[in-house]
Amino acid sequence: MTNSYEEIKDNDVLLVIGSNTTETHPIIGLEMKKAVRRGAKLIVIDPRKIELVRWSHDHLQLKPGTDVALLNCIMNVIIQENLADKTYIDERTQGYPALARSLEGYTPEYGEEVTGVAREKIIDAARTYARASKAGIYYTMGITQHTHGTDNVFAIANLALMTGNLGRRSTGVNPLRGQNNVQGSTDMGCVPPFYPGYQSVASPEVKARFERLWRAQLSSTPGLTATEMVDAAAEGNFRALYIKGENPVVSDPDMQHTVKALQNLDFLVVQDIFMTETARMADVILPAACFAEKEGTFTNxxxxxxxxxxAVEPPGEAREDSWIIASLSSSMGYDISYDRIEDVFQEAGKAWPALGGMDYQRLEHRGLQWPCPTSDHPGTPYLFKGAFPKRIPAFTPVDYRPSEELPDSEYPLVLNTGRELFNYHTGTMTRRSPAVNKVMPRGYVEIHPEDARRLGIDKDQLVRVSSRRGSIDIHGLVSNRPLQGTVFIPFHFTEAAANMLTNTAVDPIARIPELKVCAVKLEPIENT
Known part of the structure; x- marks a missing residue:
């Protein structure tokens, strides 16, 4: 996030796109409701009538996968009505003329045709956002999990830059991370192209600096992403895999493809706190400690x-992740030894100056927000105040392109997947709770009433949902929440796994799979 949680309540406009915030980030959702109570206008852009719609000034219920078209049309209106922040654009950005030219064909009429959102709603959303003095954009994986997910993010950044909504309090571009410490993991280099602090592995200078710090020879070639590793395993080009705290059998697209890929490995190690569906396939299982059984830091x-x-000692043979990793590394010939876990954090500060001013004493109470480069620095509530570091940001024109797999006569509906309030990720932890299981005991597929009527599906009827990759049997939930022609399935339930159906097509840049759009068909079980 460029900005902070506590700034949300002071937004005068919130644009929430591809984020079911009150169910997936309920505390942040509460902050959004506080802002609305204080007079802020809330614009929700989502194919479903999520709970947050009840609090919204307007709901732009677009067709899944048409985000770029809608955002470009909003920007077209802003340009046509002279609502762009020309001073900000001239002083703090570059490439605006090229962006403006690229948006000429994205009229509200075109937007209505492509996205299904009425032209009047597009115009009103553009005016509302552009005229705000403190407008923030909030998004999650409803934006990123597409074959054009990177383009979606570029379009969001273009909108914020065009209106001067970066570098000020209660504004910004704010991706809400999907799991605890996802931010901290990527900060520490758990993404293939980067060392800690988003420093490129391809940079000779960066590589040399980390070789000195770690006293080892390092590769300048980025590794594979998670989806690329699974594909390589399926092809026989990837022979061993070490999975820590992840359950790809249930969370990755095309479940059968993932299972076959893992079966094709010579050696699979899984490190986790529970026996997951993925752990059951492992050659070796390393029992890990949970959050309450270890020391360290998380970054939100x-x-x-x-x-x-x-708070408590790990049970049985379970050990802290850091202990397991250090022990394995030392047995494989590279000695890792720290007297205290704090020593690891101090090394992170040497590797990445943005953490250089932090230590455990300073983090004792509320923590600090990076960048925090010196011991007297207070941390940074919002980024880019006054100026952008290193270089002037450039607008990135992007064109709308359809999702990889669209409905047809055989598979006439669009499947959208996501979370629901009572469960988390693949249910590894939440579905072990009797209280949660009592409230949400099974999976479901949300079906628009008109689609249910046309298909002969009654309330709570068992239905078969099929895609080109597989089928699941699941209870139907007839609801006005999904857009007609679309269905929604939460992906927490392994016995009715949404990812048995989803597509492995990926974004060409980020390599993130298109989990939010694939073509399916529904059939009542009694009629099959």
């Missing part, structure tokens, strides 16, 4: 680094 979506303190 607003870049806040927070202390984690051990």
């Amino acid at each position: 979506s607003e870049r806040r680094v927070q202390r984690v303190r051990k």
Whole structure:
């Protein structure tokens, strides 16, 4: 996030796109509701009538996968009505003329045709956002999990830059991270192209600096992404895999493809706190400690680094992740030894100056937000105040292109997947709770009433949902929440796994799979 949680309540406009915030980030959702109570206008852009719609000034219920078209049309209106922040554009950006030219064909009429959102709603959303003095954009995986997910993010950044909504309090581009410490993991280099601090592995200078720090020879070739590793395993080009705290059998697209890929490995190691569907396939299972059984830090979506303190000892043979990793590394010939876990954090500060001013004493109470380069620096609540570091940001024109797999006569409906309030990720932890299982005991497929009537599906009837990759049997939930022609399935339930159906097509840049759009058909079980 460029900005902070506590700034949300002071937004005068919130644009929430591809984020079911009150169910997937309920505390942040509460902050959004506070802002609305204080007079802010809320614009929700989502194919479903999510709970947050009840609080919204307007709901732009677009067809899944048409985000770029809608955002470009909003920007077209802003340009046509002279609502862009020309001073900000001239002083702090570059490439605006090329962007403006690229948006000429994205009229509200075109937007209505492509996205299904009425032209009047597009115009009103553009005016509302552009005229705000403090407008923030909030998004999650409803934006990124597409074959054009990177283009979606570029379009969001273009909109914020065009209106001067970066570098000020209660504005910004704010991706809400999907799991605990996802931000901290990527900060520490758990993405193939980067060392800690988003420093390129392809840079000779960066590589040399990390070789000195770590006293080892390093590769300048980026590794494979998670989806690329699974594909390579399926092809026989990838022979061993070490999975920590992840359950790809249930969370990755095309479940059968993932299972076959893992079966094709010579050696699979899984490190986790529970026996997951993926762990059951492992040659070796390493029992790990949970959050309450270890020391260290987590970093949340607003870049806040927070202390984690051990409350209880790990059970049985379970060990802290850091202990397992260090022990394995030392047995394989590269000695890793630290007297305290704090030593690891201090090394992170040497590797990445944005953490250089932090230590455990300073993190004792509320934590600090990076960048925090010196010991007297207070941390950074929002980024880009006054100026952008290193270089002037450039607008990135992007054109709308359809999703990889669209409905046809055989598979006439669009499947959208996501989370629901009571469960988390693949249910590894939440579905072990009797209280949660009592409230949400099984999966479901949301079906628009008109689609249910046409298909002869009654309320709570068992239906078969099929795609080109497989089928699942699941209970139907007739609801006005999905857009007609679309269905929604939460992906937490392994016995009715949404990812048995989803597509492995990926974004060409980020390599993130298109989990939010694929073509399916529904049949009542009694009629099959």
